[in-house]
Amino acid sequence: MWLEIGLVILGIVALNSLINFALRKLLKIDKEKKEFFSFDYVNERHEEIDKWLRWVWLLLSAVIIYLVFIHEFPIILYLMLFIILMALDYFVRAYFQWKHSDQPKQAVLTISEMIVWISAVTFVIYFDVFNFLT
Template sequence: MFWIKFAFIVLIVFVINIIVKLLLRKLLKIEKEKKSFFSYNHINELHRKIDWAIRITSTIVLIVTNTLVIIEGYSINLIIIAMIFYFVLDYTVRALFECKYSQNPKQYILTMSEGFIFLLSIVIVIYFDLLIKLP
């Protein structure tokens, strides 16, 4: 039952994200950029370096927080807070580079809306406990 709920929530978030992006593109006249599906899509070399630094530090921090939760008995909320922090940091860095260095600076609006939708969906799932219902 967990995977059915998870797939349904992911599908809903994906559809909402597509609809919001389409509406923002039409309203703000933002050109569509061609991106590879599983590509990093870095704006420039500095963005690539900063992005990899964020990925490496987030991996190290998540390993440490997992260790603290499992061995030391800290709250699972520590992992959630760390994940949300790095998620917000990643989208903010991407939006800043799109705004300053991209050929299409309005693209940052779409990036920020996507990040906001994903963050809001995570908060809603956690707040309303949509995935796991204990008997």
């Protein structure tokens, strides 16, 4: 099962890279230099909002995981929370890239990445690819 999960994630990353490459060429977007696993905040306000959002994510995740494992709520509850918070994180990043960055076209890449990831997670949930829901 872990191999399947790894292959699905690898496929999503490859698809995301392909879409980003195509959009960069099509829209003439310069490639940003960024470190691996860096947060790449546009400004201090973006950093504050992102840190606040991560704390909310951590708190809500802990509550939902408690409900799923102790009170036997369906795991789809956590997966739906994951989708909502992931979308919120990407929208915040895209907003700050669009409004406060010297390269506003980067927001297009952020939104496309969000769409790919949310579509993939929704696909996995809807078709119960890893038999989580059964």
